[in-house]
Amino acid sequence: IKTIVLNNRPEGKPTLSNFEFISEEKDLNINDGEILLEAAYVSVDPYLRGRMSDAKSYVPPFELNKPVQSGVVAKVIASKNDTFTEGEYVSGMLDWKTKQVSTGEGLLKVDSSKAPLSTYLGILGMTGLTAYLGLTQIGKPVAGETIVVSGAAGAVGSVVGQIAKLLGLNVVGIAGTDEKIELLKNKFGFDAGINYNTSKDIAADIKKAAPNGVDIYFDNVGGPISDAVLFNINRFARIIICGAISVYNSTETPKSISVQPFLVKNSALMQGFIVSNYAEKFPEAMKQLATWLAEDKLTYSETIVEGFDNIPKAFIDLFEGKNKGKMIVKI
Numbered sequence: 001i002k003t004i005v006l007n008n009r010p011e012g013k014p015t016l017s018n019f020e021f022i023s024e025e026k027d028l029n030i031n032d033g034e035i036l037l038e039a040a041y042v043s044v045d046p047y048l049r050g051r052m053s054d055a056k057s058y059v060p061p062f063e064l065n066k067p068v069q070s071g072v073v074a075k076v077i078a079s080k081n082d083t084f085t086e087g088e089y090v091s092g093m094l095d096w097k098t099k100q101v102s103t104g105e106g107l108l109k110v111d112s113s114k115a116p117l118s119t120y121l122g123i124l125g126m127t128g129l130t131a132y133l134g135l136t137q138i139g140k141p142v143a144g145e146t147i148v149v150s151g152a153a154g155a156v157g158s159v160v161g162q163i164a165k166l167l168g169l170n171v172v173g174i175a176g177t178d179e180k181i182e183l184l185k186n187k188f189g190f191d192a193g194i195n196y197n198t199s200k201d202i203a204a205d206i207k208k209a210a211p212n213g214v215d216i217y218f219d220n221v222g223g224p225i226s227d228a229v230l231f232n233i234n235r236f237a238r239i240i241i242c243g244a245i246s247v248y249n250s251t252e253t254p255k256s257i258s259v260q261p262f263l264v265k266n267s268a269l270m271q272g273f274i275v276s277n278y279a280e281k282f283p284e285a286m287k288q289l290a291t292w293l294a295e296d297k298l299t300y301s302e303t304i305v306e307g308f309d310n311i312p313k314a315f316i317d318l319f320e321g322k323n324k325g326k327m328i329v330k331i
């Protein structure tokens with residue numbers, strides 16, 4: 001059995017030395033009510049960076065020398081629990097371990113005959129729900145409006161853009177490479193894309209791509225990219241603060257943003273959210289995402305990294321933009 005624990009807390013960008021691998025030769029026994037799980041796919045997500053710090057947040061920090069946890073799809077390889085049968089697959093928050101014992105609490109059964117198992121960590125999992133619920137609940141999109149999405153070629157952003165398109169919006173994406181911009185336009189149906197690494201003036205490029213102004217901004221990254229979008233907002237714009245990956249590794253005290261006057265004069269709404277705020281809407285949202293996927297109205301990209309030992313590197317690579325769509329490790 002292999003386990004990955006948090007060895008020490010990252011300062012700035014996470015490194016491999018923040019993690020430790022533990023290998024044990026032992027058989028895991030299960031008691032009545034328990035199941036034995038074998039990890040199949042492990043999700044790595046930018047928000048895990050927050051749990052690696054000991055700062056107060058909406059979920060407790062990871063404890064040092066304890067396994068890191070994230071979304072995992074696992075196979076039931078033995079069961080003494082009436083709800084689960086050997087051979088079934090489940091998804092839920094589980095330890096970074098090749099095998100583990102669970103009571104089944106908090107686990108959902110997933111069906112590989114309906115969709116590939118990895119999708120339950122992406123478009124049919126937490127990131128798909130985040131895209132759909134953030135956009136619909138806070139963005140309140142109206143056909144004909146213009147939305148800008150940052151982190152647009154990632155797991156959340158690529159789904160936000162496609163849903164916005166389905167709802168009749170003009171969609172502009174911001175991402176870090178030309179290859180990703182091509183993907184936005186050719187695979188995900190965005191109307192325009194801006195490469196923030198090569199743009200000489202992001203605010204001017206947004207103005208060009210969104211000549212009628214920005215009604216909705218779905219923000220995954222924060223920082224200067226977001227300032228450039230906010231310079232272009234319309235009256236009654238909605239700004240969905242989903243994430244701020246550009247500052248997750250910052251060691252400086254956060255600076256005040258200077259775009260507040262744009263919010264005031266446009267009567268704009270800026271709201272942060274955590275997807276679990278909308279837990280009661282998960283079944284309905286999941287049904288909608290699965291329907292669109294089955295109807296080929298939604299598509300997705302995944303960057304699948306192979307091997308349990310590569311989990312920490314895959315996580316670190318999120319901060320280098322190495323992924324297109326959802327970053328997942330196949331065990």
Ligand code: NDP
Nearest residue numbers: 046047154155156175176220243244245246273274275321
């Ligand atoms: P992504 O698949 O979008 O992966 C991260 C991407 O962020 C990279 O591919 C990279 O793309 C981009 N990125 C990395 N560093 C920077 C930087 N310095 N500046 C700009 N972009 C950068 O991850 P997710 O879709 O899983 O998550 C997207 C965001 O949503 C994150 O901020 C995450 O924390 C947040 N989130 C929030 C949730 C909530 O409940 N509020 C739930 C899930 C996610 P590129 O090449 O374009 O730079």
